[in-house]
Amino acid sequence: MKIFKSTYITFIALSVVSLVSCSDDYFDVNSSETAPTTTSLAPQFRIQGAIENTTGTAQYRGAREVLGITQYGSQNVADYYSETWSKELTTGSYFLWQNAYVYALPNTADLIVLGDKHNSPHFKAVGKILRAYIFGMTTDQYGDIVTDQTYDGESSMNLTPEFVTQKEVYATIFQLLDEGIEELGLPTEIELNQEGGDVLYQxxxxxxxxxAKAIKARYMNHLGKKSSGDMAYNADAIIALCEQSFTSNQDNAQVNFPGGEAENANQPFSADGYGSSRFDYFSNFFVELLKNPLGAAVPIEDPRLPIIVPEAVNGGYHGVVTGRGLDGLPSEDFSLGNGGFYTNPASPTYMITYSEVKFIEAEARFRKGDLPGAYTALKAGVQADLEKLAVPAAEITAYMAQLDVEVGGSGVTMSDIMVQKYISNMLNPETWVDMRRMDYSSDIYPGLQRPDNVNLDIFPGENDWIQAMRYEYNEEDRNYINMPDNNPNIRLTTPLWWNTPE
Incomplete structure (x- = not known):
């Protein structure tokens, strides 16, 4: 049996928790060549595992945890724990925390060590960029996390690592990205795709x-409520990064799935994927938003609706109210979650896209008062997303003309930007960051309401919304001395650092 070189998981935890057979595991660790088990291989044999663990385990878990919070999808049963913000929200064994620290981060650490060992700094760079991405996803769900004392490919395991503040995590993210960009400019002995392992950018x-620059722009854009010190929001720096990053959909960071008999050959949220059971139906909020995303007096249906939500029922598209379930109604009354653009077996997992970069730029320009520039960036983002979904050209032209009428250059609002970003970032955990940054405002997201059957013991007021995830129970059992307060009344309700004005 292969044992993970893990961050600080004990042998018992690895044997009993991490290595058991489970339909939700992305890799069979007893046979996978991509599991982090040794640094004896050359880096070209490790890069595919680093990329796929980042998306197929960590990002998938991050998206699954917040599927009901972001209200893209809904379960068929009422009062489902992750939709109603139960205190048990993250007490399972297979969530983002474990998938980040046991699967994804060790691969990136090995890639950095191997790149150094084989005089191939491009692999070090990719390891650092992916590491920054994983730290970003993890801190944005939990707040304070472990960074410096994770498994580094060389040192022995630390069973009780210290946590660092989210502000420190963000400094580490920016440093890793800057170092990665620099190292990609150095000469290298082994090319990234020598063995076909660079499944992201070949x-x-x-x-x-x-x-790397797109990701840096994303994390800098999270700091909209910071106005002082070395982490103050800097719209001009964000705009510059956006202009230096993606220029078309050809740059989109996506991991493709071929489809097939094996579960991990399929998009996790597809009917044949290992996470399909978490996406029973599209949510009522998402479906209704797509019926009139421009807020027109006479509703204008988004041309992406029938592409994303493939099943029209009873003459139209109907989603399930988050937290309510089917409510005794027949399942045929609601649009199934599987089979659309994002949820068919060959659907990619998108890490960050050109459209998101343009929406980030639009927000930065809006915040500095450049409304015409914000609208130009918004239009570019919308057009890119329509093209990504292969909307017919005539429908794209019509929709963009309607955007001019309903929004226009000087009439653009933060809601216009965030609604379009919400649609284009479907199934990306980044959406939960946006919703919290926007204070879950129904002025920003028209029609957004708290789920039915929300946990009133922890969220008694109608303006109380979930702010963070609980740390997993195995972390609490093992490292309670260093772990922040995990009381659900505190963890689930306390805003993260970047969401605290200063």
Missing amino acids: GNKEQWIKF
Whole structure:
């Protein structure tokens, strides 16, 4: 049996928790060549595992945890724990925390060590960029996390690592991205795609640099409520990064799935994927938003609706109210969650796209008062997403003309930007960051309401919304001395650092 070189998981935890057979595991660790088990291989044999663990385990888990919070999808049963913000929200064994620290981060650590060992700094760069991405996803769900004392590919395991503040995590993210960009400019002995392992950019280092800058723009954009110190929001710096990063959908950071008999050959949220049971139906909020995303007096249906939500029922598209379930109604009354653009077996997992970069730029320009510039960036983002979904050209032209009428250059609002970003970022955990940054405002997200059957013991007021995830129970059992307060009344309700004005 292969044992993970893990961050600080004990042998018992690995044997009993991490290595058991489970339909939700992305890799069979007893046979997978991509599991982090040794640094004896050359880096070209490790890069695919680093990329796929980042998306297929960590990002998938991050998206699954917040599926009901972001209200993209809904369960068929009422009062489902992750939709109603139960205190048990993250007490399972297979959630983002474990998938980040046991599966994803060790691969990136090995890639950095191997790149150094084989005089191939491009692999070090990719390891650092992916590491920054994983730290970002993890801290944005939990707040304070472990960074410096994770498994580093060389040191022995630390069973009780210290947590660092989210502000410190963000400094680490920016440092890793800057170092990665610099190292991609150095000469290398082994090319990134020598063995076909670079399943993200096929060895194109310029696209990796664009990706790193796009991710840096994303995390800098989270700081909209920070106005002082070395982490103050800087719209001009964000705009500059956006302009230096993606220029078309060809740059999109996406991991593709071929489809097939094996579960992990399929998009996790597809009917044949290992996470399909978490996406029973599209949510009522998402479906209704797509019926009139421009807020027109006479509703204008988004041309992406029938592409994303493939099943029209009873003459139209109907979603399930989050937290309510089917409410005794027949399942045929609601649009199934599987089979659309994002949820068919060959659907990609998107890490960050050109459209998101343009929406980030639009927000930055809006915040500095450049409304015409914000609208130009918004239009570019919308057009890119329509093209990504292969909306017919005539429908794209019509929709963009309607956007001009309903929004226009000087009439653009933060709601216009965030609604379009919400639609284009479907199934990306980044959406939960946006919703919290926007204070779950129904002025920003028209029609947004708290789920039915929300946990009133923890969220008694109608303006109380979930702010963070609980740390998993195995972390609490093992490292309670260093772990922040995990009381659900505190953890689930306390805003993260970047969401605290200063």
